[in-house]
Amino acid sequence: MDFAFDARTEELRERLLAFMEEYVYPAEPVAAEQRARLASPWDTPAVFGELKAEARRQGLWNLFFVDQHGLPGSGNGAGHGAGLTNLQYAPLAEITGRSPHLAPTATNCAAPDTGNMELLAQFGSEEQKKQWLEPLLEGEIRSAFAMTEPEVASSDATNVETRIERVGDEYVVTGRKWFISGAMNPDCKVFIVMGKTDPEGADPRRQQSMILVPRDTPGVEVRRAMTVYGYEDHDHGGHAEVVFDGVRVPAANLIGEEGGGFAIAQARLGPGRIHHCMRLIGMAERGIELMCRRAVERTAFGKPLAAQGVVQNWIADARVTVEQLRLLVLKTAWLMDTVGNRGAHTEIQAIKIATPRAVVRILDDAVQLHGAGGVSQDFPLAELWAAARTLRLADGPDEVHQRSLARRELRQYM
Template identity: 40%
Template sequence: MAWDFSTEPEFAAKLAWMRDFVRDEIMPLETLEPDRELLAKLTEPLKEEVKRQGLWAAHLPPELGGGGFGQVKLGLMHEILGACAYAPSVFGNNAPDSGNAELLALGANEEQKQRWMYPLLEGKLRSAFSMTEPGAGADPTLLTTRAVRDGGEWVINGHKWFTSNGSTADFLIVMVVTDPDAAPRRRASMIVVPVDTPGVRILRDIPTMGHPYERTGEPGGHAEIIYEDVHVPVENLIGEVGDGFVLAQKRLGPGRIHHCMRWLGQSRRAFDMLCERAVSRYVHGSVLADKQLVQDWVASSAAEMQAARLMTLHAAWKMDTEGVAASLSEIAMIKFWGASVLYNVIDRAIQAHGSLGYTTDLPLEAMYRHARAARIYDGPDEVHKVTVARRILRDYRPADVPTEHVPTRREAARAKFGSLLDTYASNE
């Protein structure tokens, strides 16, 4: 088959427009540090411009108002959006709403789409994905939140945390155990729970390195939620009973590609700051760019980013051509590799800036905090490495252990070429 690294002129023009738009119209918002209400007012005209360009909610198929671009093109778009934390929401594909919209597009019936998905796409509703539990960690087979069928209702009881946007969402998509006796991957289902349903108790937004609620006072982080005898109609089930893990994989696969490409956009921004600092800062007789250690930082960062970019676009291409199931190893690899590249590049940029890099005068300190979290959410590095190793090693077989003497490679070569070697030796 042919390999082609080019981009069609029409789509290349869209990417060029996005770069200019993010740099000139969205990045300036960072200096204002707007609260949620002000940010909504400031970004509304920007969202309208994105819609006029046909780039709104591009992750969805055309019949749902998206661009139907496929994962490779989406990856290239997310690389641009990753440079600024406000950019994804301006383009209608901010997490977790974008992933939840994809999930509803995959598993919801038409009535559910009308009630939740279309208003979500229009920005009239906000959503949250409520799966993680304090005791389960990265192993979803250990989930304990239960949903029991009672006539025409599901009754939900359980404890969730790190439900992103849970405290500001209008509805929650909750991963629950509906059949504890089923096979591990068929135990769970997904149910939509409106946030104002009696029994939904949002305890707090968990303060984190990436979103220190106690500093900002701004809600909308990672909520801890108790579900206590929460009654919802059976019609709120997404898909069929036991579809929870299948739907989660279909949601998380594309989401991880988008994460990794956004990390590349963030890495590129930090890399540009590293290089600008290197050619500007004069110390100990020359600019930093003349120091071999700084040259090593620049070269290593460039190589790591290029490797991560090619790996991620290849995973996106494989997902486009063969589907999520065939791309699990590639997706797992880019998740832990991309997170490490993001962390390393930002760390070097901070180091090059010295004490200035440690201050909030530059965006690097915030980028650094978020980069550390990248190695944990959507599955910690260790889980993804185990996934990759297992899938690779299953294609290998143990070497046969001989019970009798087996000729060494030297002995085998002598036996095969002995006569020629003897002739050559005699001729000398």
């Protein structure tokens, strides 16, 4: 693979870096101030609308969306997508990761919407695309992906207990989910729900299906917000416990076919995992930058922190780690473009194992260097650390990916 950025990527990088400096970083304290004055902490601060409008004006919109499904308006940078490959998008996602609570939303590249849009583009019916995908691509609504459940080990998706039962021309959805990202946001208008249509089926990977459930359907209860290391993650719309109590939706809301939910989930999670890893590298870069600034500004025991050997080790190790991770992420993106997600399966799992774990360590060192300030709200480090640590669980915990990767590695020797 060629490690150089092509002209299109370099152009977008320059524009995105300028957008971050001029609009996003200054908006971070503004968003916090505006949120403190809102009637509900889940309402969206006005500055988000301003950022989204500016991002669209500059053609920095839906950068993630690799449109292979013939949607109208894609490829012009201001409509449905910028027409980029995964390899082109990777360095752009890294930049947005430097402000993970603002920049992805501002550019309409925030999870879980990105994965849901890709899922609908690939598996949705024409009616589903028109009703839900197009307003998502336009940034008019938000969405949530309801899979994780509190009563079972959801790291094994075959454990999901939510029922999706066919009754005439409808499906009835009954179950309890939690840590459903984005569900507290009042702009979240639809859930993609994973449940079992055939709980007694012989093949445990053909028991599950996915279905679209509008938020305002009777029986849908967004019960409470779940905190993540004490943070409510307002800018992403929170993580909610949601109950589906005999929720009835048209049979046409089923995505794909009955029994196809497990395969759809795997197709959705591949791009989602690499997008997380791309942004994590940006989070690590922000941590290194803050470490370096702090090290040259502060003095302890008679000399600058930058002259302390342990601090130099932290910074050097962080730089080496980030360069290694970036190369692995770029290789994975390239493989996804050239041989598909299935062909990149090993690398997707490798980056999901390596990246959050390493970035947590970098951010932990950055917190340590900032002392009491590092755990406070005056710096973004504590929130970045919590987000990175959470990603060791999101989209599959480390151990699940290690188990799968080891089995694939061992298979050639058996």
